[in-house]
Amino acid sequence: MRVTDTWYLVVGALLFSVGAAGVLLRRNVLVILMCIELMLNAANLSFVTFARRLDDVTGQVAVFFVLVVAAAEVAVGLAIVVAIFRQRRRGATADDVSLLRG
Amino acid sequence: MVELVLFVLAAAVTLGGALGVIIARNPVHAALHLVAVLVAVAVFFVMQQAPLLAAVQVIVYASAVVVLFLFVIMLLGIDRRESLTEPLRHQRPLAIAVAVALTIEVAVLAGHTWTTGARTQQGTLSGGAVEVLAENVFTRYLWPFEVLAVLLVVAVVGGVTLARHSGEPAGADDLGEGRAAPEPGEVPGP
Amino acid sequence: MNARDVLDLAWLIPVLPLAGAALLFCFGRRLGEPAAGWVATGALAGAFALSVACLVALVGLEGPERSHLVRGHDWIGIGGFRSGVGFLVDPLSITWALLVTGVGSLIHLYAVGYMHGDARYGRFFATFNLFAAAMLVLVLADNFLLAFVGWEGVGLCSYLLIGHWSERPRAATAGVKAFVTNRVGDAGFLVAMFLIFGALGSLDYAVMREGAAQLPAETATAVALALFLACMGKSAQILLHLWLPDAMEGPTPVSALIHAATMVTAGVYLVCRAHPFFDRHAAAGDVVALVGALTALLAGTAALVQVDVKRVLAYSTISQLGYMFLAAGVGAYAAAVFFVVVHALYKAALFLGAGTVIHATGDTQDLRLMGGLRRYLPLTAAGFVASWLALVGVPPLSGFWAKDEVLAKALFAGEPLVFGIGLAAVFTTGLYLTREALLVFFGNERFRRPAGVPAPAHDPTVSPTVDYGTPPGPPPLDGDPHEPGPVMTLPVLVLGVGAVVGGLLNLPFRRLEVLTHWLEPAFEGVEEITAPSFAAAAAVSVVSVTVAALALALAWRLYRRGLPEVSVDPLDVRLGPLGRCFGHAWYYDEAVTAFVGGPARRAAERLDRAVDAGGIDRAVGAVAAGVVRAGAAMRALQSGFLRRYALGVLAGTVALLGYAILRAGAG
Numbered sequence: 001m002r003v004t005d006t007w008y009l010v011v012g013a014l015l016f017s018v019g020a021a022g023v024l025l026r027r028n029v030l031v032i033l034m035c036i037e038l039m040l041n042a043a044n045l046s047f048v049t050f051a052r053r054l055d056d057v058t059g060q061v062a063v064f065f066v067l068v069v070a071a072a073e074v075a076v077g078l079a080i081v082v083a084i085f086r087q088r089r090r091g092a093t094a095d096d097v098s099l100l101r102g
Numbered sequence: 103m104v105e106l107v108l109f110v111l112a113a114a115v116t117l118g119g120a121l122g123v124i125i126a127r128n129p130v131h132a133a134l135h136l137v138a139v140l141v142a143v144a145v146f147f148v149m150q151q152a153p154l155l156a157a158v159q160v161i162v163y164a165s166a167v168v169v170l171f172l173f174v175i176m177l178l179g180i181d182r183r184e185s186l187t188e189p190l191r192h193q194r195p196l197a198i199a200v201a202v203a204l205t206i207e208v209a210v211l212a213g214h215t216w217t218t219g220a221r222t223q224q225g226t227l228s229g230g231a232v233e234v235l236a237e238n239v240f241t242r243y244l245w246p247f248e249v250l251a252v253l254l255v256v257a258v259v260g261g262v263t264l265a266r267h268s269g270e271p272a273g274a275d276d277l278g279e280g281r282a283a284p285e286p287g288e289v290p291g292p
Numbered sequence: 293m294n295a296r297d298v299l300d301l302a303w304l305i306p307v308l309p310l311a312g313a314a315l316l317f318c319f320g321r322r323l324g325e326p327a328a329g330w331v332a333t334g335a336l337a338g339a340f341a342l343s344v345a346c347l348v349a350l351v352g353l354e355g356p357e358r359s360h361l362v363r364g365h366d367w368i369g370i371g372g373f374r375s376g377v378g379f380l381v382d383p384l385s386i387t388w389a390l391l392v393t394g395v396g397s398l399i400h401l402y403a404v405g406y407m408h409g410d411a412r413y414g415r416f417f418a419t420f421n422l423f424a425a426a427m428l429v430l431v432l433a434d435n436f437l438l439a440f441v442g443w444e445g446v447g448l449c450s451y452l453l454i455g456h457w458s459e460r461p462r463a464a465t466a467g468v469k470a471f472v473t474n475r476v477g478d479a480g481f482l483v484a485m486f487l488i489f490g491a492l493g494s495l496d497y498a499v500m501r502e503g504a505a506q507l508p509a510e511t512a513t514a515v516a517l518a519l520f521l522a523c524m525g526k527s528a529q530i531l532l533h534l535w536l537p538d539a540m541e542g543p544t545p546v547s548a549l550i551h552a553a554t555m556v557t558a559g560v561y562l563v564c565r566a567h568p569f570f571d572r573h574a575a576a577g578d579v580v581a582l583v584g585a586l587t588a589l590l591a592g593t594a595a596l597v598q599v600d601v602k603r604v605l606a607y608s609t610i611s612q613l614g615y616m617f618l619a620a621g622v623g624a625y626a627a628a629v630f631f632v633v634v635h636a637l638y639k640a641a642l643f644l645g646a647g648t649v650i651h652a653t654g655d656t657q658d659l660r661l662m663g664g665l666r667r668y669l670p671l672t673a674a675g676f677v678a679s680w681l682a683l684v685g686v687p688p689l690s691g692f693w694a695k696d697e698v699l700a701k702a703l704f705a706g707e708p709l710v711f712g713i714g715l716a717a718v719f720t721t722g723l724y725l726t727r728e729a730l731l732v733f734f735g736n737e738r739f740r741r742p743a744g745v746p747a748p749a750h751d752p753t754v755s756p757t758v759d760y761g762t763p764p765g766p767p768p769l770d771g772d773p774h775e776p777g778p779v780m781t782l783p784v785l786v787l788g789v790g791a792v793v794g795g796l797l798n799l800p801f802r803r804l805e806v807l808t809h810w811l812e813p814a815f816e817g818v819e820e821i822t823a824p825s826f827a828a829a830a831a832v833s834v835v836s837v838t839v840a841a842l843a844l845a846l847a848w849r850l851y852r853r854g855l856p857e858v859s860v861d862p863l864d865v866r867l868g869p870l871g872r873c874f875g876h877a878w879y880y881d882e883a884v885t886a887f888v889g890g891p892a893r894r895a896a897e898r899l900d901r902a903v904d905a906g907g908i909d910r911a912v913g914a915v916a917a918g919v920v921r922a923g924a925a926m927r928a929l930q931s932g933f934l935r936r937y938a939l940g941v942l943a944g945t946v947a948l949l950g951y952a953i954l955r956a957g958a959g
Contacts, residue, residue: 003109008146011113013208015120015139017201022124023938024197025188030129030175032934034136037167038120041143044159048150057225057234061243063155064235067162068250072257074167078174079261085178095189098932190933197935200942207949 008049016042027093029084033077040070108149115142129180133171140164154232295349299360302346302381305389306428306442308339313422320414329404332417336400336424340393347386358383358813361434361498368437375495380434384814387629387807388431388561395553395636396424398783402644403545405779406651410543416456420549423449427554431561436485436495439562443481443526446555447474453550454542462755466538473535477525484518487511497565504568505817512572519566520580527559527613530587534881536610540602541755544647547602551609552640557632560613563620564629564814571623571818581621581702585713588614592720594877596727597864600657600758601646604728607877608683609639611717615698618714624701625815626798626808631698633807634690634794638679641787645676648780649732650756652773653739657756659728660764660861663854664737668773671781673733675788680729682791684722685840690794692837697800700832701821718836722843727851727863735854741767760875764858800829 019038026032044063051059084097115138122135140163147156188194225234239247312335320328350358364377379385400420407416426449430442448471455467489495491511492503504512523529528536536556540547550556563570563580570576588611595607612635619628650657652669666673682689685696695718703711741747748766758764775781798807823829850862864871876882929940 001106003105003149007109007113008150010209011116011146013205014117015143016208017205018117018120018124020204020938020942021197021201022120024200024935024942025194026124027189027935028129028180030171030180031123031132034123034132034171037136037163038123038139041140041163044155045143045146048147048152048155051152052150052227055226057227057238060152060155060227060235061238063152064158064239065243065246065250067155067158068254071162071167072254074170075257075261076264078170079264081174082178082265085180094934097934190936193935193939196939196943200939200946203946204942204949207946207953210953211949 005049005053009046012042012045012049015039015045027095029081029094030078032094033074033081036077037070037074040066105149108145112142112145112149115139116146129175130172133168133175136171137164137168140168151227154235295352296360298345298349299381300362301342302360302362302379302432303364305339305342305346305393306379306425306432308342309335309421309425309428311335313418313425316414316418316421320418323414325408325413326404328414328417329400329407332421333397333400333404335421336393337397339424339428340390340397343386343389343393346381347390350381350383350386355813372493373489375435375437377438378434379432380497381432382814383811384561384564384629385431387633387811388557389428391557391633391636392424392427392431392553395640395787396427396549398786399545399548399553399640399644400424402548402647402780402783403543405777406545406647407543412456416453416543419449419452419456420545423453423549423554427558430558434497436488436497436500439565440481440485443522443558444478446526446558447471447478450474450539450550450555453546454539456542456546457752457755459753460541460755461753462538462757463541466535466541469538470535473532474525477522477532480518480521480525484515484522487515487518491515500566500568504572507569507572509573512569513576516566516569516573516576517579519562519569520576520583523559523562523617524583525559526562527556527617528610529559529583529613529617530590530610530880533587533591533610534884537603537606537877537881540600540606540757544602544643544650547606548640548643548647551605551643552636556609556613557616557636560616560620560628560632563617564625567620567625567815567818570620577621577623578707579621581618581707581710584614584617584619584621585702585710585717586614587611588618588717589713589720590878592717592724593874595724596720597861597867597871597875598724598760599659599762599764599861600760601649601659601662601728601732602643602657603757603760604659604724605639605642605646608642608721608725611721612639612683614717615695615714618702618710619698622702622705622707622710622821623818624698624705624821625818626805626811627694627697627701629811630798630807631694633797634682634694634791637787637794638682638691638791641675641679641784641791642683644780644784644787645672645679646732648672648776648784649676651776651780654768655750655756656739656768658758658764659731660855660858661739661767662732663735663739664733665739665773666733669733669775671775672784675781675784676733677729678788679791680725682794683725684844685718685836686844687833687837688795689792690797691791692833693795693799696833696836697798699836700800700823700829703832704823704828705821715836715839718839719843722840723847723863726844726847730847730851731854735851736856738855738858739767739769739773741770743770761872 016039019035022035047059047063119135119138123132126132144156144159228234312332359382362379366376368375426442426445430439433439451467451471455464457463492499524532591607591610595604598604616628616631682691685692699714
């Protein structure tokens, strides 16, 4: 049995879905950020898979950039989390910050 | 055969770790599960002729990012089990349904061998040679690369500013009040 | 510099006063008095000089060549329709331009003195200049659309100037009335333009000249009548005349400018310019001639017993405009233009003279409180008397030749009815203007306040206009009236001289019909109306002069001594109930007011309830309520919960991917 590209893609799909489900289900902001990392990794995995299938280095370049952006996103995201927790010690789940409700 | 075994192992760690991230009630456990996922993905990268990316993945993600997560968890002192009750109605079944649908769809799409558009012709993988990647990043993608550098600087400055100037825990709450925990004196929404 | 180069500068004629207006609107207040007035006068005088240059250049060209198009920019281009900003310089337009700039400059000059001390001096002259500029655009335009711009500009400026003393409620209302009444006519102009575009596909005069002759008679008549509706509004012909007497609420120079040089003659110009439509079918011309004749007579009767010095002149203008349309209606366009020119001269002189009189008697406009002023205002009196005799038609002054020509053309064109009405109007003309001249400058002095009677309090919000039927107020002056400075007397005298000699422009003898020959290129294709014999023409003159002389004699008999009893007007007494009818201008204004304020208003209110409130408002309200309900429903989506939003994003992703799979599967 040979491992084909499709397998990697399916793993990526599953990883993405699990991450997405986590974003929707978890209330802890930190865990939500982690789940976003899961989704980004799923995308990276797909990029790398396609880079190999098409024998094209551009896919890997994209992954390289995604990694950088993800790092920046974590930095800012965590800073926001810190800011939120500083303000409200009591409850700081994603549901407690809802100023934008209509 | 080696590839198959490796793949199955890595896939099992990836998916198990991912489930662990979203199931663990303690954020610290979630972060540790995340490390497992990231390392397993790095294994996939190696299998897919992307050794440099695998290295970056381990260095940047599995170490720096996760350490940052853990640091924040410790800083804020929220390394305790949190309640898993769901205040939003229908959120849980809907989320699971959407996730399942998404999985099926992506899997279906992955099963087809159709791709759109032409190849970029920026160079072959050459068995995962770092030179090719480096050459692309520093020639054709130099401009995005520089922009990313700026982005990183901005993110760092922004992070510092946000974390430092977020003010004292004042009585007035300028971040809004959740419906889940209404406070007296809340300004009614428009 | 050859002739065409000079003519290429014609665009500067309207632009100069326009620039003056722009300058004064910005810096009029800072320039102050009298600099603002001199700037305005200078701008228009410059335009006059240019007009003269253009006239000389045109004269230098051969007869048929006397038409020059100054092309400007394309203004509107939609599909096949193009309309540009271009100026047509031909004998007709340059005649009007000379009139507007020449008479207009003199009126500006006069206003420099007249408006002395006015709180809005700068704004007045800015609007004054704009008025002249709009009129020049109207007459120099090379297409109907640009002419309409000038047409509307004239209407706007008339509104602003009539309501210049806006602290007087009467003036403000009069401005609105002029604007609204003109708007009725403007609808006619618009309809005419739609019809012309529909029939010819262009609004250029050049296309009209070529194409109008090929149009079916019905179309041409419809265009002509729609255009005439516009002219009725702008030139105050009966039915739409009611704004003009009220326009007297403006400062007197404004009245002069409206009546003599700009605005009201625009209608005559339009008929002359669009004559191909009127020539096409006799019916349109008949309507024009008949409306003109009736206007001449009815307005003449209305002027007979008015007690306001300006109001007599206002009805006189309406009456005189009637003559112009009478001439244009029978096809005697050159006669109409001749009449416009001489009328501009003597009517401007009359108005400016009246302004001087009003000034000298301390803002009194009541004829019954004047008398014998020739001793105190000799120069003004000279100009006024010359213009009076000219207007009445005393040979050989200008009015005689113009009126005679109009009446003769009407008779020889085979319109005895129109001729008869016109002749009757001659009688009223002789009567009302002689009455005014005698009451103002001759007879007993009625303006002196006896010792011990207190001076009436001056209220800036009360208009000095005197309605027919109001009893005379106390005499206004306790000293002698004084002649104003040369700034105000000079224009009156110059215009008075013009009123005397203006007839030389067009003496009805073969080689001396200068104006008629000059205008021939503009009216090519129009059949000339010729008298069957010299004796017939002379007979017409004799008859009209006799009628005028009778009127003069009657007025002289009645008013020679002024008014022995201030509140008793002999003519009014003799006319009895008819006099009241004349004094109220046949009660037309009252009837319109009653109709609009009564049944029309009720009908409108009913329509408002049924259609506006019941239909449109309810529909709009229902739509708004639906939006509110939909918004309230949608509001639930904006829960503010991050994870809800994320759910939406993912659901959208799922939907899009599902669509992609379905498409791929189908393909």
